[in-house]
Amino acid sequence: MELRCAEPTALAGAPKECQSHAASMTTSNLVERFMNLSATRSAALAVIDDHEQVTFATLGERARRVASRLQSEGLAGERVALLCSQGSRWLEGFFGIVLAGGTAVPLSHLHPQPEQRWFVEVSRARAIVATREFSEHARTLGGCAVHQVEQLREGHARSLPVPEGNAPGLILYTSGTTGKPKGALISHENLDSLARLVAAAWQWRPDDVLLHSLPLHHLHGLGIALMVSLLSGSTTRVRERFVAQQLWDDMAQASVLMGVPTMHKRLLEAFDGAASRDRARWERNAARLRLITSGSAALPTTVGERWQTLTGSYPLERFGMTEIGVGTSNPVAGPRLPGTCGPVLPGMEVRIVGDGGRDAAPGESGEIWIRGPSVFSGYDDNESATREAFADGWFRSGDTATWVSGNYLKILGRTSVDILKSGGYKLSALEIEEALREHPAIADVAVVGVPDETWGEVAVAAVLLEPGFTLSEDEVRAWAKERIASYKVPKRVIVFDELPRNPVGKVVKPELARWLRAAGVGRP
Ligand code: MCA
Numbered sequence: 001m002e003l004r005c006a007e008p009t010a011l012a013g014a015p016k017e018c019q020s021h022a023a024s025m026t027t028s029n030l031v032e033r034f035m036n037l038s039a040t041r042s043a044a045l046a047v048i049d050d051h052e053q054v055t056f057a058t059l060g061e062r063a064r065r066v067a068s069r070l071q072s073e074g075l076a077g078e079r080v081a082l083l084c085s086q087g088s089r090w091l092e093g094f095f096g097i098v099l100a101g102g103t104a105v106p107l108s109h110l111h112p113q114p115e116q117r118w119f120v121e122v123s124r125a126r127a128i129v130a131t132r133e134f135s136e137h138a139r140t141l142g143g144c145a146v147h148q149v150e151q152l153r154e155g156h157a158r159s160l161p162v163p164e165g166n167a168p169g170l171i172l173y174t175s176g177t178t179g180k181p182k183g184a185l186i187s188h189e190n191l192d193s194l195a196r197l198v199a200a201a202w203q204w205r206p207d208d209v210l211l212h213s214l215p216l217h218h219l220h221g222l223g224i225a226l227m228v229s230l231l232s233g234s235t236t237r238v239r240e241r242f243v244a245q246q247l248w249d250d251m252a253q254a255s256v257l258m259g260v261p262t263m264h265k266r267l268l269e270a271f272d273g274a275a276s277r278d279r280a281r282w283e284r285n286a287a288r289l290r291l292i293t294s295g296s297a298a299l300p301t302t303v304g305e306r307w308q309t310l311t312g313s314y315p316l317e318r319f320g321m322t323e324i325g326v327g328t329s330n331p332v333a334g335p336r337l338p339g340t341c342g343p344v345l346p347g348m349e350v351r352i353v354g355d356g357g358r359d360a361a362p363g364e365s366g367e368i369w370i371r372g373p374s375v376f377s378g379y380d381d382n383e384s385a386t387r388e389a390f391a392d393g394w395f396r397s398g399d400t401a402t403w404v405s406g407n408y409l410k411i412l413g414r415t416s417v418d419i420l421k422s423g424g425y426k427l428s429a430l431e432i433e434e435a436l437r438e439h440p441a442i443a444d445v446a447v448v449g450v451p452d453e454t455w456g457e458v459a460v461a462a463v464l465l466e467p468g469f470t471l472s473e474d475e476v477r478a479w480a481k482e483r484i485a486s487y488k489v490p491k492r493v494i495v496f497d498e499l500p501r502n503p504v505g506k507v508v509k510p511e512l513a514r515w516l517r518a519a520g521v522g523r524p
């Protein structure tokens, strides 16, 4: 593949090494595409955030300066954590790290300090790149150096070698069936392929404007939304956080909206609660959008149908995962089947595999297995988890599904009772239990997912107390919030005298869920 760097006019001193790497480059490269865009789309707006509007040329130039400074600090090729506000500076930090051949480890301000410290430690990050507002806090996160993006981007840009496509560019932490989250190693090629395949399938155009308020420490916000839009040379309107009323107004200048089902539900609730004058304006705004997508969790058909009534189109649902990118997608043009995630995304391979590793017959269910260029290479420093996650080169998703209408994927559930999806975040019951067990008054705890209208599912903790202790729900939640992200903190904490157990003493979670329903927790 020919590697074309940004033209000197757009990026002064464009790296000569880029050309020399071109001959040996066989994989598609994230950095190459990003740098090309800063020349070919130089004057186009790449990002609009709450502070500024930045063109592709400026973004590219700033990222190269950040990379050059990181290089001179001895951080080329190293793992670097990123604690930045969402917007242009996040991208400058991210691309600065990957342009320097490093691996970015995005952190989130939604995590309390002990969790952030754990991510820094376990990822073996050598430094933290932070925006001004987070840099003081970042200094409390471990022994590594902290660099402020606003200062890094003030230096001079130097020549930089282009990293190989299979080099890890990103580590995203994802909750699993073990206590602590696992770090998914995502290569430049993985991200680039994801962006390419999704952009092609969703007919992305340079004049698209994506409305973005998803968190950037997860693949939906980072890869499926931001990278698809950015690497297509189009504009991304990034909001620091999701505010429904604001998004309705933002739609006036946007063409694509992506969200998790909880966001869609909240948007529609805000619409229903608004004054008729606002509703009329918002309805016009929504009608301008060419595409609304939903993912990360199942979209209730009632929510999808409301969007259809408002805009004329049912939201496009697709199946994605941190480890694989996007596996299937309903079509942009063509029938979208509510409650399904559509056919296989061109460029990917998806199977539904039943017992004994054979493909499930039509109408049968099985586990979703995926193969393709956006599938990650493995979990960081965790060979056994990586081995278990793959079978014959296929990634085993842990989701149970069936094909409907021939080739549309319908997700039926998960193979593990310990994985929850709440408002699009994957939560590990075991991780939450492990955190709660640290409380001196808690003798034992079991966490289960309970269906919920707004969040899809919420975590509920059933606890047994140490003799002589009392503990209120609020006390447990407040205590937990200092240790785990508040979106992981169980929405309800119920004290029991005993828990349903099997003969070997393990809590029988389906039975516990029934107990909770009997106690009035969760939908009947
Ligand atoms: C916030 N809270 C939550 C959640 N979000 N609790 C459970 N589940 C959640 N998802 C907590 C807050 O900490 C707060 O707790 C209380 O609920 C009320 O918060 P609120 O201000 O109403 O929420 P918010 O800040 O507006 O957040 C709602 C949200 C957010 C915008 C829907 O959850 C969100 O950004 N979700 C997206 C997650 C995502 O990007 N997943 C993608 C994973 P308290 O009051 O106690 O302090 S990647 C993936 O799944 C693959 C790749 C794919 O297919 O996309």
Ligand code: AMP
Pocket: 174, 175, 219, 294, 295, 296, 297, 298, 299, 317, 318, 319, 320, 321, 322, 323, 341, 397, 398, 399, 411, 414, 421, 424, 425, 426
């Ligand atoms: P994560 O590990 O956070 O990337 O979440 C990936 C998981 O989200 C998948 O394994 C599915 O369980 C779920 N998921 C993603 N997209 C959808 C969807 N459109 N409908 C239902 N579940 C989904």
